[in-house]
Amino acid sequence: MSDLKEDAVEYEQEEIDYEDELDILSEAEADFVYWGNMPFWTLDEGIALLLGKDPERVNWGVIRHYVNSEFSIDLCFDYSKLRTLILRSLDVGEIEESNSPAVFLAWAETKQVKIPEALRIQVVDRKYDIKNCTPETDQSNVITIKDKEIEALNQEINLLQKRIVELEGLRWEGFDEENETYSKELAIAVKAHDAVSKNWKKGSSVKKQIYLWLQANYPKLFNEEKDRISKICNWQKSGGAPSTP
Numbered sequence: 001m002s003d004l005k006e007d008a009v010e011y012e013q014e015e016i017d018y019e020d021e022l023d024i025l026s027e028a029e030a031d032f033v034y035w036g037n038m039p040f041w042t043l044d045e046g047i048a049l050l051l052g053k054d055p056e057r058v059n060w061g062v063i064r065h066y067v068n069s070e071f072s073i074d075l076c077f078d079y080s081k082l083r084t085l086i087l088r089s090l091d092v093g094e095i096e097e098s099n100s101p102a103v104f105l106a107w108a109e110t111k112q113v114k115i116p117e118a119l120r121i122q123v124v125d126r127k128y129d130i131k132n133c134t135p136e137t138d139q140s141n142v143i144t145i146k147d148k149e150i151e152a153l154n155q156e157i158n159l160l161q162k163r164i165v166e167l168e169g170l171r172w173e174g175f176d177e178e179n180e181t182y183s184k185e186l187a188i189a190v191k192a193h194d195a196v197s198k199n200w201k202k203g204s205s206v207k208k209q210i211y212l213w214l215q216a217n218y219p220k221l222f223n224e225e226k227d228r229i230s231k232i233c234n235w236q237k238s239g240g241a242p243s244t245p
Contacts, residue, residue: 022066022073028057036101036122043090043097046104047082051075052116085111185229188218193233206236 030053035041045055053075060083066076089095095107101123108115175187195217196210210230214221221229 021062022075025053025058025062025075026073028054030054030116030119032116032118032122036119038101040098040100041104043086043095043099046099046108047079047086049119050082050108050113050115051078052119082113085113185225185232188214188221189229189232192217192229196233197235207231207234210234 030049032049035045035049035055038045041049041055044059047060048055048058051058058075058079060079063076063079066072067080086095089107089111090097094110095104099107105115105120105123175182175190177187192210192213196206196213200206200209207230210233211226214226214229218226
């Protein structure tokens, strides 16, 4: 990928005067017919072409010497901004280090980067369909970050749906009174324990509180039944109510 990832450097006086070099860069117009025939572009080449410049003259190896200098021109700033956008897109997998012309221009369109019309025409004339250039129709297999996010979300949804099914299977809906295995006292004991344990008064007999709850909610129970249920539900196994200090 050339030296596209190299940082900008301070300008150093060379044999050629900076004004002359910047004039050369500004006038280095791209040959879109020539570059339109290329099977792929590097990212460095793609940036220059989007700016309408000849990649062999206008590239980061030259531009990076001027970006932070007092001699910089709009071309250098524009190149630097596109470079930053491309490197970040590369990091997240939106684009590859080299791409077919159609894929590169398709990426540029998704980022609303202006494409020289003459360059677009050359790519279309080569039978490349920019709008329909997708991972399924192009060998470079470009995957956008949105595609990755959607895939990750779908996987998470599938896992949550499986977990919901598992939890639904574990949910207890109470005793079935129509089932031959139904135990009336056990069913009432579960309800009694749940009700009293949530509101029990510490310092008084748990067994007595359960008995009183049964009297209020199941008055038709026999005293023997209430007594058995109270014993089953009583978690105060030490016996009796705690002594009052």
